[in-house]
Amino acid sequence: MTVQTKGEDVYASILLTDTYLPGALVLAHSLRDAGTKKKLAILVTPDTVSPEVITQLKASTLNQTVYDYIIPVERIRNDHPANLYLMNRPDLHSAFTKIALWKQTQFRKIVYIDADVVAYRAPDELFELPHAFSAAPDIGWPDIFNTGVMVLSPNMGDYYAMMAMAERGISFDGADQGLLNMHFKNSWNRLPFTYNVTPSAHYQYVPAYLHFQSSISMIHFIGADKPWKLGRSQHVGNNPYDEMIGRWWAVYDRHYHPNANNVPDIVRYFVKGEFDPTKSFVLGANGSWDAQKNPPPPYSKPEGYNLPQTYYAMSSDPTPFVTPDSAHYENTPKPIFPWEMNRSRPKRVFGGYVESEPAPATTPAPKATPKPVATPRARSPVRSSTPKPSDSDTPRTPSPARRATPGPTPSSARSDAWNSATPTATPGTTATTPVAQHHSSVWNRFTNVWDDIPEITRYIEALQSRYRRSRSRSNVNPTGTTKVTEFPSEDERPSLPVTPAPIKRTGSRAGTIGRVLSYGEDEKAFAATVPSAPQEWVCVHGVQWSPADCPCELLQKANNLLPGREFGAEPVHHKLIEKAEPERADTATPIVSPMPVKPVVTTVVGKGLEPSPVDRILSIGNEEEVPASPTIAESWASRPGSTVPLPSYAGPGPMFEKGEVLPMHAVGSALPSDEVREELDV
Numbered sequence: 001m002t003v004q005t006k007g008e009d010v011y012a013s014i015l016l017t018d019t020y021l022p023g024a025l026v027l028a029h030s031l032r033d034a035g036t037k038k039k040l041a042i043l044v045t046p047d048t049v050s051p052e053v054i055t056q057l058k059a060s061t062l063n064q065t066v067y068d069y070i071i072p073v074e075r076i077r078n079d080h081p082a083n084l085y086l087m088n089r090p091d092l093h094s095a096f097t098k099i100a101l102w103k104q105t106q107f108r109k110i111v112y113i114d115a116d117v118v119a120y121r122a123p124d125e126l127f128e129l130p131h132a133f134s135a136a137p138d139i140g141w142p143d144i145f146n147t148g149v150m151v152l153s154p155n156m157g158d159y160y161a162m163m164a165m166a167e168r169g170i171s172f173d174g175a176d177q178g179l180l181n182m183h184f185k186n187s188w189n190r191l192p193f194t195y196n197v198t199p200s201a202h203y204q205y206v207p208a209y210l211h212f213q214s215s216i217s218m219i220h221f222i223g224a225d226k227p228w229k230l231g232r233s234q235h236v237g238n239n240p241y242d243e244m245i246g247r248w249w250a251v252y253d254r255h256y257h258p259n260a261n262n263v264p265d266i267v268r269y270f271v272k273g274e275f276d277p278t279k280s281f282v283l284g285a286n287g288s289w290d291a292q293k294n295p296p297p298p299y300s301k302p303e304g305y306n307l308p309q310t311y312y313a314m315s316s317d318p319t320p321f322v323t324p325d326s327a328h329y330e331n332t333p334k335p336i337f338p339w340e341m342n343r344s345r346p347k348r349v350f351g352g353y354v355e356s357e358p359a360p361a362t363t364p365a366p367k368a369t370p371k372p373v374a375t376p377r378a379r380s381p382v383r384s385s386t387p388k389p390s391d392s393d394t395p396r397t398p399s400p401a402r403r404a405t406p407g408p409t410p411s412s413a414r415s416d417a418w419n420s421a422t423p424t425a426t427p428g429t430t431a432t433t434p435v436a437q438h439h440s441s442v443w444n445r446f447t448n449v450w451d452d453i454p455e456i457t458r459y460i461e462a463l464q465s466r467y468r469r470s471r472s473r474s475n476v477n478p479t480g481t482t483k484v485t486e487f488p489s490e491d492e493r494p495s496l497p498v499t500p501a502p503i504k505r506t507g508s509r510a511g512t513i514g515r516v517l518s519y520g521e522d523e524k525a526f527a528a529t530v531p532s533a534p535q536e537w538v539c540v541h542g543v544q545w546s547p548a549d550c551p552c553e554l555l556q557k558a559n560n561l562l563p564g565r566e567f568g569a570e571p572v573h574h575k576l577i578e579k580a581e582p583e584r585a586d587t588a589t590p591i592v593s594p595m596p597v598k599p600v601v602t603t604v605v606g607k608g609l610e611p612s613p614v615d616r617i618l619s620i621g622n623e624e625e626v627p628a629s630p631t632i633a634e635s636w637a638s639r640p641g642s643t644v645p646l647p648s649y650a651g652p653g654p655m656f657e658k659g660e661v662l663p664m665h666a667v668g669s670a671l672p673s674d675e676v677r678e679e680l681d682v
């Protein structure tokens with residue numbers, strides 16, 4: 001430890017708040033009155049001490065110097081103040097600021113004294129101590145020292161070491177005394193108790209007091225009760241404690257006597273019982289405060305204090321709220337206008353019941369409507385964004401909301417909405433997963449949102465008539481539907497439900513619809529289309545599966561139909577439907593489902609194949625289509641020796657088979673773009 005040998009000696013105190021001003025003043029006066037030869041310094045934290053208070057620290061009204069040096073220092077807060085609560089002194093949160101004493105290296109030695117100390121005599125001899133650090137024992141635990149009186153030699157080594165502790169909140173009492181005792185541990189020079197006598201109202205060792213009384217240098221009023229906070233009338237007895245309190249008041253009165261007319265109000269303000277506002281503030285003739293001439297009396301209550309206040313308590317009534325019946329509305333004004341009296345019954349249907357009918361108390365069972373309706377309910381934005389008028393005579397304007405309708409994704413909200421139209425599939429009551437519920441609902445109840453768009457319907461009808469012609473050639477039953485999407489029942493559902501959907505093709509073939517591969521009802525017809533070589537199979541999964549593992553039902557079905565044709569063990573790239581050429585990123589949002597098809601591109605290694613029966617089915621209705629030029633990946637995959645699979649398509653959409661893996665990515669709008677719809681308007 002470096003001990004400074006140069007510089008001045010000073011007594012130093014510290015002021016962290018205005019409220020300790022009387023203490024700081026009395027300490028300084030007591031030292032001066034006792035004839036000290038040393039200068040006085042006080043550290044102040046300008047952020048918590050007002051300028052008026054600092055003025056009082058400089059000079060008394062008689063122009064006597066109080067403190068020679070006012071040293072502004074940064075407040076050092078304890079950010080881990082838990083230990084302060086152990087001694088019930090949370091107000092000491094910034095006591096760590098005392099560490100700044102060690103930074104005052106302009107001084108050779110500092111006799112530090114708390115602001116709640118009064119000196120009986122000036123202990124100037126302490127400056128002659130050779131020790132780097134001295135302090136007196138603490139009355140509460142005499143093995144440690146009290147930090148109200150310390151003799152120290154400022155040096156940056158101790159300063160930084162203690163700052164590091166302060167930053168970490170290392171202090172057993174949360175304040176400076178705990179920190180300093182941990183830092184100096186056994187290296188402190190013990191001063192006699194007479195340099196830091198800490199009287200207590202609860203315990204006095206009277207004989208010792210009487211014995212050492214004449215040698216007392218300083219009295220330190222530890223604890224929350226300070227003489228200026230207790231007031232003059234407290235502790236005026238003749239016990240040792242009261243006697244010592246009286247010594248503090250004696251110094252105070254010598255300099256700030258109540259009868260003296262030059263005592264600054266701000267000093268008295270912080271001394272209990274000393275401040276008299278009637279003397280400080282000139283009142284009007286009627287005794288009230290004249291706001292034009294004077295500041296408000298300091299003890300006046302704020303005006304808002306008298307404002308009436310209303311408190312509303314939360315209801316603690318546990319009875320469930322019941323909607324008031326119609327009697328509640330007895331006093332509603334009688335209809336007077338014709339349109340009020342001759343009101344036509346609402347025709348629009350919401351939630352399965354007519355608007356004007358009273359809503360059933362429980363969940364309404366949907367009334368039979370031509371088509372199930374995804375019930376719009378105000379609480380679900382998903383539901384309300386999928387309006388689906390079921391009455392064909394309802395005027396329908398293609399609105400942006402319709403176009404923005406998200407594709408049927410297996411979201412819980414969506415499946416919820418759909419289940420609401422499926423009385424047997426009440427959410428939470430079935431053992432099936434929401435996804436399974438969703439799909440069964442899809443299969444049994446719903447159509448695609450574009451099914452009612454006449455342009456698309458017309459186009460599809462035209463397409464289907466062509467399709468029927470072709471299918472009669474290939475002996476496959478027609479579906480005979482007038483809808484773009486025909487959802488078969490669970491029983492009649494084929495294993496590969498592929499329905500055409502409009503899609504915008506890039507290039508000159510924009511607007512070409514995908515082709516249909518349908519297993520249909522005729523197994524034999526389907527069997528005829530099954531390719532002879534397993535390599536020709538391309539299933540929806542677009543993954544390299546071992547054929548045995550492939551979950552594709554169509555593949556299984558084909559395998560069952562043709563027992564003689566065992567698939568090889570080689571991994572085969574299955575794909576029964578091929579996705580359309582991928583949309584460019586800068587064009588319309590991808591169409592989710594159903595996935596359009598194009599001629600099968602096989603991945604037979606080393607050579608191209610003749611069109612298989614599957615290819616032929618796939619090409620039905622698209623005879624005129626110019627085969628899409630292979631993508632880079634396709635060309636690369638078909639190079640001799642390549643085992644690279646064809647690029648898989650983006651996801652199966654809502655039409656995929658039960659048990660298939662769900663798409664893990666978001667899907668876009670299922671509706672065609674305006675551009676596509678224009679092109680579709682045939």
Ligand SMILES: O=c1ccn([C@@H]2O[C@H](COP(=O)(O)OP(=O)(O)O[C@H]3O[C@H](CO)[C@@H](O)[C@H](O)[C@H]3O)[C@@H](O)[C@H]2O)c(=O)[nH]1
Pocket residue numbers: 013014015016017019020091092095114115116146147148149173175176177178221222223224
């Ligand atoms: O609101 C405050 C609090 C404290 N101080 C200054 O900090 C000193 C310490 O606070 P104090 O109230 O005197 O603490 P004590 O009651 O004396 O408590 C003991 O515990 C404190 C925390 O460890 C030590 O600082 C003391 O020296 C020790 O006697 C005071 O004297 C003042 O100089 C203020 O200026 N304003």
Ligand SMILES: [Mn+2]
Pocket residue numbers: 114115116148220221222223
């Ligand atoms: Mn103190």
